[in-house]
Amino acid sequence: MSAEAAVQEHAHGHGHEPDLMHQFDTMEQQNDAYMTGMWTFLVTEIMFFGGLFCAYLVYRYSYPTIFFDAHKHLSIRMGGLNTFILLTSSFSMALAVRAAQLKSRKGQLIWLAVTVLFAFGFLVVKYFEYSAKFEHHLVPGPYFNYEPTTSLVNNPHFNGIVSQIPGAQLQQWAQMFFVLYFCMTGLHGIHVIIGIIVISILWWMVYKGHPATRYFMPIEMTGLYWHFVDIVWIFLYPLFYLIPH
């Protein structure tokens, strides 16, 4: 549905306008159609993530204390760094789209490269975060073993006793937090990876001067997709890393 599709469609274009596909009458109609299609696609993506957000809401509502405690096992700094990285890549993506608008090949190459670079940066940070979870037995599954944080233990309400809770509950609810964490950031991560692939292909095509890149839509649509990925993270960050008590 994104750059690639558009490129392949191009091969079939004929008639006066080289980029115009046969089912459309004008370039304007075609562009409009692509934009509407992309936005519709983003709306389905919203609902796709929405299911998990809904589950998150329900369980955070049910287990507020444990979610609060469990979130301390996530590093605000790493998450913040990743937010910064994604915001930056969004910014550079916007510039890449702008360069395409101004038909600047060099601009596109630079800004797309920056975007991909930051996207990789995001994955690297995520990799460190995930592996830290493995080390601390915070990956849901048989080896899951949750230690309440000292802040929970030191909380005036819970002073010195939390460690005595053998509570299977504590484990379960904390595990629920991490299940949601891995599902949601994992799904987001998959989107990042798809984004990297698409943007890299786009970069390559611009680099090679592929005729399809004359056409503005592929990069515009990739841009929309990438901003969407950014927006999802904008919400994931406070929901997982910044739970206030």
Added chain:
Amino acid sequence: MSEEHGTHATHEHPATSVFTFFKVYIALLLLLLATIWVQYQNFGGLANPIAMAIAVIKMGLVMAIFMGVRFGSKLMKLWAFVGFFFLLILFGTLIDYSSREWMYFHGWSQ
């Protein structure tokens, strides 16, 4: 053709200046700092709404400027709205969980 054609297609709108993008980018970073700062303050029950409000503002900025919604057709704006509206309906599920306990005070059982 269709009435949406009257409005601007995205590629026709004037290219947003680098400076505007940069301003938005800086604003986003400031908001990021703000949301972290809020986390360390003691806002009690307000902390959550504030964090979410900041996220919504960030989203709004990204959508309006980076994604070009402000130049987009009405249809595009409608779509952006519809997506979130139906998301809210889905979140209505939470009402089930939050209102189950009301029943007890009416002498009902669930």
Added chain:
Amino acid sequence: MPGPISMPEQASTFANAMDPLFWVLVALTVFFTVIVGIMIFAFGIRYRRGSKASRKNPVHHNLFVEVVWTGIPLLMSLVVFVWASEVYAFSRRMPKDALQVYVVGKQWMWHIQHANGIRENDELHVPVGKAVNLTFISQDVIHDFFVPAFRIHTDVIPGHYTNAWFEATKVGVYDLFCGQYCGTQHSEMIGKVYVMEPAAYQAWLASGGDKQVTKRQSIAESGEEIFNRFQCVQCHGFAPARAPSLVDLHNTPVRLEDGRAVLADDNYLRESIIDPPKKVVEGYQPVMASYQNSLSEDQVLQLVAFIKSLRSGNKAVAPAEGNRQEGKQQ
């Protein structure tokens, strides 16, 4: 045996409340089906191709008729809604002085416990003319307790209690079905409900529910035994400062540590035993361990029954001295 088209036995107060609504809906259905049918047949015949009927002054829209055929169904459905909600509310208002019966659903049987400790499988004996409260829990998947003659139907869910009540109005034997698909033998997860004359019921009770049980104790007594065996007394028995007193707890509001107030109903009690940290009583520390893995659902039900039996007037079982208010001070 009822014939093929006979209506199901009407054997509970709720059945009496529901059936009129059902028949009104039937009437509504017939009414609209007939109207639409008449329109189709009448127009179809009168205006069939080639017929000589006049087609002068055709209309293609008419706001008035649109409003009429939007408004009338709307009004009718509002009436039905209000009535149906009333009927539903009836089914949710648990009578206070009801017999209490606990039902555990598991693949693929019904395990039923009476307050006095009688246990039955796939059978339920109740007296006629007396309200019965049912509390359900499932040990595995979702089941559904369905007695067509009483028109009661309630999902039996793993993880939390659901309730229903009925008051049988006719002596007889009625079908009990599992109404929610639960796997291989779902269609055999069936049983019988025996509605008995009060005297016969008493006799049945006295004979220990037909089944010979050597030592029988009431469900609350079993609960007390567990209460002692699992050392609940340690905290809840003698040191009200350590843990809240459980006397008079059932059906009173409890203020929680996070400021909320909840009613201590069955589900709350179960939760307090299974998931103590989920709702911590104000002024206490969440020191109580979870008993989820050490207690079966049956045992939890017995504990709940025991805690419900703890009334300050009731001298027989009162593990904690003093009333709740004192206990809460710290």
Added chain:
Amino acid sequence: MSATGYSAKEGKKNYLNNGTSIRSWLTTLDHKRIAILYMVGVMVFFAIGALGATMIRLELIRNDGFILEHDTYNRMFSMHGIVMVFFVIIPSIPAILGNFCIPLMIGAKDVAFPRLNLLSWYMYITGGILAAIAIFSGGVDTGWTFYTPYSSQFSNSNVSLALFAAFFAGFSSIFTGLNFIVTIHKMRAPGLTWFRLPLFIWAQYATSIIMVLATPVIAITLMCIVVERTLGLGIFDPTKGGDPVLMQHMFWFYSHPAVYIMIVPSMGVISEVVSCFSRRKIFGYPFIAFSSLAIAVFGFVVWGHHMFLTGQSAYLGYIFSILSFMVAIPSAVKVFNWAATMYKGHIWFTAPMLFALGFIGLFVVGGLTGLFLSSMGTDLHLHDTYFVVAHFHYVMVGGSIMGFLAGIHFWWPKIFGRMYPENWAKTAAILVFLGFNLTFFPQFILGYQGMPRRYHYYSAQYLPLNVLSSAGASVLAVGYIIPLFYLIWSLKYGRRVTSNPWRAVGLEWMTSSPPPTENFDHKPVVTWEAYDYHYSEIDDLPEEPESMMYLPEDEDAHTHDKPEAAVGGEV
């Protein structure tokens, strides 16, 4: 306006004989060919689903489970439900008739994204193959509702595979919906304003909105169950702090709107057929148009009426209950407007019209019995009994499938350029109607008497009505098999039709039958309102309409292209 402007030059290149190799079909980007690919797929799955129905009804002839084991029976109805819902009824009208007709009806050359269209067919087929593997390598026994924790923790059948199958089918339908939304917005012919659109388009538009907004939610829900099954993480598992009821919320958030994915396109077909064969402008056009949208939007806020007994909050229950009543109102508006359309018409009882009238009758009964279920008082008794089974077969089989048959018969001459034998078709319509009522009406009574669904051992008191129902099913089966034969027969032997055999209005009738690959020889410009049936023209209708329907026989003999060969090669 008249249809003659685009009178067909029969025998010229059309989309069917434009390439006959299998490859030309499997890589086609032509919406009309993709529609036919879907048709083949849906027919195959209908046969599989119908096999399930056959086994169910056979088994229920006796109450002691005399043919099937427990597990086999459970697999039968699960297979029947999953296949019928995800692989037959949801793609049926949108992906076949919608795909074929939407571009024709709006005067476009194709849908907006032909490649995406083909991709969604491949998604559908991938899902279908996964489902077939799941079914034939051991089966699925969760019911089509996949309730946890049974589906996630307890069932040891091929649940994950079936979940993936439904996932793919879901994405197929998302892509179809997306395509239609863009097509309807952006590809309309000049002059074709929203209020000149045929109501079928409005219906498809409303349906597409549901597809796009609701389907992703079930996709993610199904994936959560897969994760739960394969990785042992408990999102809905009560022993791991999860809530099985949450899964039901998320499931029905899709699956209730999905029932409108099934019925709304059917309603669109009925609007076309009823006005065409009443030779009458449809009554209350804007009301029918907006009621489709109203159903689509309101349909999103009633999902909880499937969960009245799950311990869902009673307050939310009330909200869902009253909203369910509200969502019935737009359906009522449609029904009355259709009936009013017949008033002062010239009603021509063709086979599509008979199916359409059957639709109206059965849908009214099915819809009104939905009210029994949406009122909380009665649902307490009727939930998950055969009353529910009867309700949804009335709306799904009596409604959607009847509408689908009406549409197939209506557009068949357009799709293949040949006519089926009308008398056989009328016989089939009547058989389906009678057989249907015989099969499913007894189930209402069974349900009220308390027979739970998904039971294959049942108490003897329910025996007579079950036998009756099974007997009805055999009549119904005959009613379904007859069309199968004469429709296939007509591909080769049916009489060739003119471009507009029914003398219907609408752009799709202004191009030849079958249409050329590019749909129209000249880009149409629309200057007239929808359903502009002129009485004068009606009076032109000859006593024997045959003359205007068929091409002269001799011309038929001269043509060399054989569209059926292409289709035959495909099947």
